[in-house]
Amino acid sequence: MLGHDQSRQQGSRRRDFRWPALLTPTGGGIAYGGDYNPDQWPEDVWDDDIRLMRKAGVNTVAIAIFSWDRIQPEEQRWDFAWLDRIITKLGEAGIAVDLATATASAPLWLYEKHPEVLPLERNGDVVNPGSRQSWRPTSGIFKSYALEVCRRLARRYGHNPYVTAWHVNNEYGWNNRHDYSADALQSFRQWCRQRYGSVSALNEAWGTSFWSQEVQSFDEVLLPCHMGNDAMANPSQQLDFERFCSDALKAFYKAERDELERICPDKPFTTNFMVSTDQCAMDYADWSDEVDFVSNDHYFTPGESHVDELLCSDSLVGSLALGKPWYLMEHSTSAVQWKPLNSRKRSGELMRDALAHVAMGADAINFFQWRQSRFGAEAFHSSMLPHAGEDSKVFREVCELGGILGRLAESGVQGSELVRSRSAILFDADCEWATQCRTLPTTKLSHWHDVREWYRAFLDVSQRADVVSLRSDWSGYDTIVLPTMLVLSEHAVKRIAAFAEEGGRVVIGYATGLADENYHIAVGGYPGMLRDIAGVRSEEFNVLGELPGEPETIALSNGYVSRLWANEVTGIGEHAEVLATYSGGDAREWDLDGVPAIVRNRYGRGEVYYVGCDLGREDIAAFLREGMKLSADEDPGVVHMRRRSADSCFDFYLNRSRETVLLSEISGSPIAGKGVQRIQTPASYRLSRDGFLVMKSPC
Template sequence: MQHADNWPLGHGPNAQRREFRWPQLLTADGKGIAYGGDYNPDQWPESVWDDDIRLMKKAHVNVVALGIFSWDKLQPTEYEWDFTWLDTIIDKLGSNGISVDLASMTATAPMWLYEKYPEVLPVEANGDVINAGSRQSWSAESPIFKRFALEVCKRLAERYKDNPYVTAWHIGNEYGWNQRHDYSKNSEDAFRRWCKRKYGTIDALNEAWGTAFWSQHLNSFSEVLVPRHMGADSMVNPAQQLDYERFGSDSIKEFYKAERDMIESICPDKPITTNFMVSTDQCVMDYADWSDEVDFVSNDHYFTAGRTHVDELACSDSLVSGFANGRPWYLMEHSTSAVQWKPLNARKRHGEMTRDALEHVALGADAICFFQWRQSRSGAETFHSAMVPHAGEDSKLFREVCELGATLEALSKAGVQGSEVMAGDTAILFDADCEWMTRCETLPSMQLNHFHAVRDWYYAFLDAGARADVVPLRGDWSAYRTIVMPTMVNISEQAARRVREFVCAGGRVIIDYATGLMDENFHAALGGYPGMLRDIAGVRSEEVVILGEADGEPDALQLDSGATVRLWANDVTSVGEGAQVLARYVGPEAQDMELDDVPAIVQHPFGEGVSWYIGCDLSVEAKAKFLCEHVTGQPQEAPSIIHTVRGDEHATYHFYLARDKKAHTITFEGEPVVAFRARTDANSAQLERSGMLVTKIARK
């Protein structure tokens, strides 16, 4: 993912990816960091619109995403269209220097469409229809819905193809939010076609799905079923379920592409995107795949309250940057303060909104946008915070919105927009297949979570003083020094071969306890774990030992390194030649579980490189200690600052961010560009809580 001086390079040797195109602003040169949010003028009387424009200019807003949920306003009945309001607001925005990212408006369909054509509704696993009234209450495989949606796209593109104020297209919105799993007849028929394209013959599908188990042999593709509800205690064929997950991502992607292609056939000159949903509690689609189909990657991210707020944001952003190949990406949505859809809707303290926005920029975002511009007065998201809150213009929150706009303008003038994030020397690998697989209910433990394992390794690297990148498995990670394989339960032969070649060539790999248990079709590794990675790891494990709350059984094990294991331990019965055991199970609990003196962490030379096999779950603290002692060579002292670098041919930009609630003194390089809650003196700075310093070093 990077070349010799650590700047991002590309997605992978065989990627078929759309050309990167970034939307222009209505500035003199079209450049600058985009700042704004979702704008829903159709939810307000027209008398409010001019005041919206006034406040947007006061806040330095230069872009809005327009019309995302406005289909019924555009097409009030099946045979009636009204563009007057849309023409008016686009002209008002553009004439005031505010560009428009125009939505295809298909995220929410009009109620008249559902009433007349109820067959467009998706179906849940138990057969219940997902009724209208929320977002995305439609099936991606419904030909009727697709016909109506593409007509909307066609009319929008024809009307605004030459409008200079419309500078980008926003297709759909958060695809898969409500119809990610559709069990309708249309979906089942499409799944059968998808399986036939993938496998070619029914014998190949039977082999992949292991249908010899439980008498599931299929005689033809017409017998293929979607994995509907089979009873409270029943278990779905895991290979079938994994293919259904893959199909769902592909199905909705094809619907997105149909919308995109309709608009592009009429309006080919404006860049196109759709907003992903990436945070460490969700990665709805196979976004490594989807990212090939957009002109620029966009993401919606909502903060996780608590101690890990800053770290989680950085981890999620790192993966988005990985999807974007290190190119700038677009933060389409985040919140000014609290949302309304979590069990606990924590607000942001003063300064945290600005800190979060600047952290997104530090990790590669060239657009900082919110949901939404004006806080709704009614509806399901009434208490979702916005740029203009219920309290109005005279409020702490809106004043901070204005201050953030000025700060982003300063970064734009300094030349940050268009620069790229400098890569680290470690890639933590992420894969949608592995994320979907760890949700399977037939694994040794249902507490596995691939993305959470990625997150915990990311935190551990931060605590060890070394920032890692999160990179898609299918991406190009060959130039990194170290890769981490966190809970990658299912690994294909191709992926195993890439890892083998990487380590043979001098790379280093960390393989954790639940990695390599099976292949991509849920076929178990024969001969011992970690399956196809055994030769690299230099270990052979015969059995998995699960810990937990069982009467009279140990619920934790100790290692001679001082670490505690609470979930999972692999019974390693042999290690390879030249391998070094770094930690073993010890103590009465290990004796009781017949694991006393069994290797738990093993270092193994392989080719010109080295592997570390972590045969048990470790806490973030224990991971960081292991990294400091064996991988990074850093002292065991959790750094309080996240330091990232962006750069281009003209300059490098250093971002220094406080991770915790304390004040910190740092030394820095370059000339200060932005000092948010920071006081600078010569080459040192005092960062207050939520503080960030951005400096610039011109290239000679």
């Protein structure tokens, strides 16, 4: 049986890249707009909306995302007249329509007639209607209704010149990521049958001899539902269930897309991913093969990590897009309404964030939503046109941003591609799901958050790493980092070994390579299958934390500090060199004094660093600077991205600090900026807090 990542690589062909046209003379330009919900407003507001859209430079909107009940108010009654009118108004004003399938949430009459489409929680509770996505992705009944909506929309608008793209469903999995219904059970059994082929292969993969869990047929396969206070699900079964849930929603997306494409093959298809370091629900590296252009919804993390988190998430999105331009489908002008504390954006952050997305490869900047709602659950979610109306700071910034994006488009930014870094941080959905297991040595592991910490540490030494999928091509990189990649297939390990043998540099994190793709622990010592590559053998994990009377951290001989996890390394290979050991009283308290903590190993023509402990961001930065010699002379308060077209380079400089920063001896002509002051030397500038500068030069 192939490893999970290997089977995905061999089992799918990526769709051709197709980008939605605008209603400009050439069809080109940076798309600018957002979700538009005209059905929430009286029609006498629509003309004013379009007037203000034109004032702001809006050239595209996504409509009908949650409009199923307006399109089909009763099972046998359809109403497209209102949709005809608004699409015509928008198109005649030069505003392209990204038309949704409206299937994210069903009308109440459907739930009343077919309550069996509602998902079930892990404990058996019904997910009731009244919010979004109260439906089972494995429900044949729900799918039949949804596909009928797709057919009707495709027949009516498939050849409408104002509709330039299809927005299939919306944020798959936001409220129905997991379903424990009878439909899900039957589909999971079929998924297991297709994956394993035989019951014996499934029993082997899941290790069902533990706790008397062997199944005699696929009809005995169960979902990892609530199991009482013990609640320790089989981690192998749980990991497969996560994979199944992603696949089930992907299959639903493909059914909707294929129904549209059968009638309307000439317009590109997308669905909006949800990639941020607070969430990455699906296996988006797998999903990205199935869209014509990658789209993402990203909402900022308030506080000092604001810019860094945005860039880290965008870097992964760019990897999913294979370096092609991607579409920012949603972000916010200011505060959202769904967090415990909802911070607004400071003056200038609206434009700085938007330009950061462009710098990272986005050729579309869209917000949720155009006009701020007066009612409903998202009434306090910021919008392009806020409650305060046209005479407001937010709307003035929205208009200013529209002008800047127009200038960038005129300068040729649209269609250019982000230049890659020399270092890559690897991310994998399986590893993220694996760290959520409740039976690990600690429940505080997070693969994605460790990716973010490494990303930020690279920025702290004036380097920009790329965040890339485990399945992607790493051949153009000098360095790959594996942070908390707990589960790795044999295929992935061979790729890592080959990368090092051919001269690459590999950094292995403290909780990496502990198990294979079936969550089977690799025996013989940690880090399991990476033991020979790393040149170390570890026997136990020393997990730190708030234990009464026990040290909460352990110092290293080079001044670094381990916070959560320290591996007890008991042997190193003949080509390995110890760079730091555990040291001091707290290390002695845990019998770790003098035990190797960071090791460098020669492997083939390359080198492998083993970081056997959980370091904070400052210490990771010190390791990159001192251990790997990766620092640069530039101000770490500035992050620099370059996009390149056939004949031009576009350099984006963003201030990621809270202080004014200096840009010295930079080349090119300025085409956009905010918070910028040119100083005496023509090639030098000051960037204020939240400032940015875009320069153009020949390549």
